Amino acid sequence: MLSTLANPARFMRISGAALSWLGGASLFVLAAGLVWSLLLAPPDYQQGESVRIMFIHVPAAWMALSVYLFVSVASAVALVWRHPLAEIAAQAAAPIGAAFTLVCLATGSLWGRPMWGTWWVWDARLTSVLVLFFLYLGYIALVNAFDDTSRGARAGSLLALVGVVNLPIIKFSVDWWNTLHQPASVVRLGGPAIDVSLLIPLLVMALGFGLLFGWLLLLRMRTALNERKARALRLYGGAAAGDADGQQPVTAARAAQR
């Protein structure tokens, strides 16, 4: 399936159809998740109503990690096979991952204050997630720091790959060190240690965040492809860029020279 989508022109056709479907589905699931989280789910027997923060905090954390994994896998594909779509996918996903990480940190802080008595603590889990946020920002800054976009993309891809070491540190930080943050309660050996009445809205919100990521990813990838094509058209005129269809301007320039 990946190789089918790997052609930019075909990607534009298929993603155009998927875009409205994903947009509608994420709106619907997020609306259902919000009603479930804020109205239907019961308060926790210890944490009371503050547990409602979990329904956004935990899915945001899952997305923060998954999207980084996506960025690094796409970066590896871009480095090894030099496929332009992989680069575009990584660059389109990074700001979305940064947004989810920011949501995770902010909601965690708002949950920590009433439950732990502090907005922030430099324990292993919180610090490693903050490092993840800076990795996202560093990647975005590095990609845009070069006049030559292909050099920026390569440098960013390398940073994204090196940063993968942070993912297991985040996941296992709560087991390896004594953290104020609690250990895993959903993705753990022996099944989730959380009641079904709280688990279901959590999973619905997670699905909503996942769909939103899919919609945003396709939207931002299509934007990047449109912008590349427009740049090629401006630089080399209709004929060359029209043939290259979604390829990089360099390709269009080579085509024009022939």
Added chain:
Amino acid sequence: MSAVAAYFTMGGYAGFVWPAYAITAAVLGGLSVHSWRRYRASCEALARLQPPDRAPR
């Protein structure tokens, strides 16, 4: 206190629960609106450069 007013106090955690949801809506909503606007602008820019009668396919 009415049930609705009691609901909005979130059992005393209103100052934490509502800001958490508001920040999430602002960050994800803001990114969505920004991405959508930039997408529309890129489509329009491309349409100007590439009139429909001369577009490939």
